[in-house]
Amino acid sequence: MNRQLIAPRKRGIDLGKRPEPLLGDRPITGDRYWDPAFAAAEWRGIWTRTWQVAGLERQVREPGDFLTAELGWESLLFVRGEDGEVRGFYNVCQHRGNRLVEAEEGSLAAFTCSYHAWRYDLEGVVREVPDPGDFRQGSPCGRLRLPQVRTALFAGFVWFNLDPGAPPLADYLGEVGEEIATYGMERMVRTHWVTVEGDFNWKCVQDNFNESYHLPFVHPQTRFMMNCAGTEHQQDLYPTGHARIIIEGCRPDARWSGEAARIEAAMREELAFWDLDFERFRANPLAMRAALQQAKRAKGPEKGYDFSSYTDAQLTDHFHYTIFPNLSLSLKPDGCIFLRANPHPSDPAKCLFDMWYFTLFPKGAKTYHCQTMREVVSIETPAPHLTGRWPEVSVGEAIDQDVRVWTGQQKGLRSAGYRREYLPWQERRVRFFHETIDRWLAA
Ligand code: FES
Ligand SMILES: [Fe+2]
Secondary structure (H helix, E strand, O other): OOEOOOOOOOOOOOOOOOOOOOOOOOOOOHHHHOOHHHHHHHHHHHHOOOOEEEEEHHHHOOOOEEEEEEEOOEEEEEEEOOOOOEEEEEOEOOOOOOEOOOOOEEEOOOEEOOOOOOEEOOOOEEEEOOOHHHOOOOOOOOOOEOOEEEEEEEOOEEEEEOOOOOOOHHHHHOHHHHHHHOOOHHHOEEEEEEEEEEOOOHHHHHHHHOOOOOHHHHOHHHHHOEOOOHHHOEEEEOOOOOEEEEEOEOOOOHHHOOOHHHHHHHHHHHHHHOOOOHHHHOOOHHHHHHHHHHHHHHHOHHHOOOOOOOOHHHHHOEEEEEEOOOEEEEEEOOEEEEEEEEEOOOOOOOEEEEEEEEEOOOOOOOEEEEOOOOEEEEOOOOOOOEEEEOOOOOOOHHHHHHHHHHHHHHHHHOOOOOOOOOOOHHHHHHHHHHHHHHHHHHO
8 A cells, every 4th residue: 555654743743943954055046947958957857756746635535536647748647446556657558659548537447548449447557459469569458558656645645756766755755744744634625726827937936935035025914914024933944855934823923013903804704713802902913823822722622623633833823834846835723725836848937836725624514714715615515626827817815926926036037137046044945945956956
């Protein structure tokens, strides 16, 4: 079985500050974002060697259930076999190379190629072809099979790695895997599923999720609901190349704590859900965070939540993980935002950007008001996959604010007037990210 046994830490997350790695000062130049030669090196050095998410385990619950995933020009097929195992394959017919499965998900007893009707079983083996006696080299039935791809199941996701010799997912994720495991994401439901094509390199996305310096300016609304002061955020840079940042939530930034009306508007719904009145905090809104932690502890069970495995900070704060190379998870006990930047198959100045939102429905609840997405979601309506070009298709108000700046940044990165970055200390994860890229490219 390819399930990864990554045990959650028993007493919640280790909040301790990790040692700072030594970082260099090599320029992060613009060509990294548009040069096809650099993109080709990334394909060989990173995309074909790192663990990636294909989709959700929920999509492949029963034998015959399948999903497909794209990475660059590759399409991969993941199928639950009769034996319960989820297997991954290159989605390419072994006759003359047609793409075997076009659908994104579904359930089938066998896969039949649309070109000459070769038929594959759930284990990827050719079982039926027209005129099997006409092959002078022998019938392909039982002899040819779809090339297999390493697959693992963890946190409700199907993961894959194109490198047959890659270390197991548990080693790849390291302690970040144990921290993610505490959130029980497999119990959450994907309530938003959006993919947009945008005019920026995938690293514009990951750079952005690696720093909080932009928060109060690109997302002015955050000033009233979290501590945006980047110099006060705890950042942990793990030897695996992954990183986390912890941002205190359910409180305004001290620089804007006098704006009671804006704070009230930003926090009203969450306070009301937990039976708290803003009047208590009008004079001192910084006190909201601790009060909300206590309210969630006290009232969690009656509201349908079990928060017993979480530390107080996890109840209010933003635990944002950047998982190398292209995934970000912002985790809360009642939901998680999944943000991913996939490389465009042919143009390094474009990107396929995914926003998935996962909701943990309180026990017995069929609908839920999602604070992060600011809308009511239903457990009975599976999220449809919205796809298209940005901005025709939106990824939600807050993330659209980020997409807007990546689009402008990509233009500047192509200019002869851009020489290199000039980073404050609080943006050191951006440097760490690029040094991790260089490490993979050199290996
Ligand atoms: S290419 Fe698939 S059957 Fe011919
Ligand atoms: Fe942002």
